[in-house]
Amino acid sequence: AINLTLCDTNGGKLVSEVNAIVGKVVAHFPATPVGVHCHNDSGLGVAVSLAGIESGAALVQGTMNGVGERNGNANLTTIIPNLILKMGKELNCADHLNKLRDLSLFVDEMANRASDNSAPFVGTSAFAHKGGVHADAAAKVKHSYEHIEPELVGNRTRVLVSDMSGRSSVMMKAKEIGVDLDARSPELKDFLAELKELEFRGYGYEAADASFKLLLNRFLKGKKDDFELIGYRVMVGHQSALKRTVSEATVQVKIGDEIHHTVAEASGPVGALDDALRKAIAPVFPEIMEVELIDFKVRILESQHGADAIIRVQIESTDGHEIWGTVGASDNIIEATWEALVDSVEYKILLESEKT
Template sequence: MSKAKVFIYDTTLRDGTQGEGVSFSVTDKLRIAKKFDQFGIDYIEGGWPGSNPRDMAFFEEAKKLELKHAKIAAFGSTRRGNLAAKDDPQLQTLLHAETPVVTIFGKTWLLHVTEVLRVEPEENLRMIEDSVRFLKENGREVIYDAEHFYDGYTDSPEYALKTLEAAVRGGADCLALCDTNGGMMVGALASGTQAVVEKFPDTQVGVHCHNDAGVGVAVSLAGIEAGATHVQGTFNGYGERVGNANLTTIIPNLRLKLGFEMNCSGNLENLRDISLFLSDLANQSHDKKAPYVGLSAFTHKGGAHADATKKVGHSYEHIKPEKVGNKQRVLVSDMAGRSSLLMKAQELGVNIDRDSPETKAIIEKLKELEYSGYEYESADASLRLLLDKLIGQHKPHFEFEGYRVIVEKRSPDEPTTSEATIKVNVDGEPHYTVAESSGPVGALDSALRLALSKTYPNLEDLELKDYKVRILASQAGANSKTRVLIESADGEEIWGTVGASDNIIEASWQAIRDSVEYKLMLDGNK
């Protein structure tokens, strides 16, 4: 018996933006909608018309989108108590958004009916039925979100089911059961969903879960296995409090683990790219530990694991990384063995002979450097340069002779200023430059770029994206060793570099120097 197709409803543009620190411009939302459409998402919830000017502007612009598959949904609530649906301003606003789909939520839990809405239970049922019918009569596909369904069902199963009956009488196309507080466990959610599926065999049932108990994905999958064929969530799990059920994890689990078909099934290799795209537009750091799409999802550090994975990929990987657009990575650390080093070198494009004496020497050198404070797990660019040096293939683009950094504060009310002087040789020609900035690292970076700019104008593309400092052996106080990690980009590539020293300026200089060298190496190989 084949499994029913599951439809994916994304609420990143509405529920996701309720997450702390997450915000999208109108342009962002339009770009995301296009991406979701290309990927095969079935429903894209664009926002709540009338709640803010940005959502209204999005719906106006969304009318111009030439979507090939996805349907845009406007979100709102049932009518007010004791007010006709046609006279409810909020329902009228939903119609004015002119979306093919409207999603409205209504109260399921008697606690909310009597204490929050403060209407009689029977009036709440009329509010649900009237609102759904009004939207259906105006030609909309209606998804009814049963807010707090599982809490309401636990409290009073009879009344919770009556609210769904009201929505069905009104003509709802889908009943989305919401774990609004995000506290349901798998068993309770599965049994509640199954009861609804059995009671309403002719109406599509969906699940909308949150992650407050850390099981948002698990309960969503349980709902599908219990008979639901519509699942709501957000990409990267963005959302209020600790977030919504994460579609970036739900989707591959449905297809690769449970065998469900979806309209996006054939595009899973684009999953990681979309996840990264969302992180960039939300201005959020991408979760390295995210299942399937995280940088660490298929990363191996221990020598034995790396060796086994090289021989048989699925020995330590539950799927092939390429299925979701990810890739296998090997980390070289003080745990590294010969196999780890060879795999990492191959990944970085460096050819090392497994049986050559220099391979053992490289491993020992790496362990020595890590012991002294360097860490290459997030600094592939520094590692690539180091390997090239150790095997005699490094071709320096400049020779460093020295630098000086001055930090000055002229009065208590004035900000500090920094001045860096640097001297390098390029093709035998000395370059001596001075640059200023608010901080010493910025001044040092500017001085180096200035010194190299005439010879290497492509450095204009180089941007330092992130700067992290970690204090090692902090018991030494102000004299502790410092590790600096820098993330750089040039619009095409992103790379990490590292420096370590008991002087933070020197550690920063090492990471900056490697960043510039790596950029020049990349461009030289094109």
């Protein structure tokens, strides 16, 4: 045989059992390469796969991101870096390990799956730091909270800003997104108080780096908005004869001394509002037409208040080169959406201004 692969088809074996089984098979067939094919039904797909290698197996099978029937197959995005970085094994793909996160995201995109933010090595949260003391310690001694250098697998350190954040967390986050802050600045204390107040009102910046950077620029640098809202209106109507629901949005903004008044129609209110906003400001800021909304999340906070609960809207946007997140919060879902949309296009305008 070219190889002899042992399959834990129902995913029920424990690490000790796989160690013993693989060890016996390797000893009995010393001239034949032995492999393992494991499933994740017991939550041990990666662990038993690595145990098989430790016991003498030379081949390990799995799938990218653990995609597979039932609870999935052994996850190669976890197995591969463990084999290379922790176990010192030679793999043909070792030279491309820094592309592992990109490959993971690509597979999820092609499969139309939401990426697992908590995935080891490649997840967005794999090297994220939130609490003030935690983030401060990570900044001083990275390996105290990061078991490898994130860049080895194409990931990076992320600092999450929340009501747990202290001065050090904000300083680290500002540095991460390219904003220089003076730790001794009296404005920084006021900014921290403002940040906590905003989070109390429902805003969350853990997945909204763009909104956070805009907030920093407005609060600490006095940056003015690129356009001024005069007003907007959204209407939703059902056309029975055509059996469809249509939304219409009207947006009126002031850019410099000029007032731009536009109307747009779409199947839903978010699309209509987005189109109307773009039409209003594109004549002055044409770069915003490159922006595409790629994710839209709504979270109801304090649901015990029912229809009057605060709603947080998080939007993910891209211009084909960068991806950024923005946030809005209100007891009105349209207002929360408007805030997130405005931050999205404001951030694109900021990106363009930083190029010049």
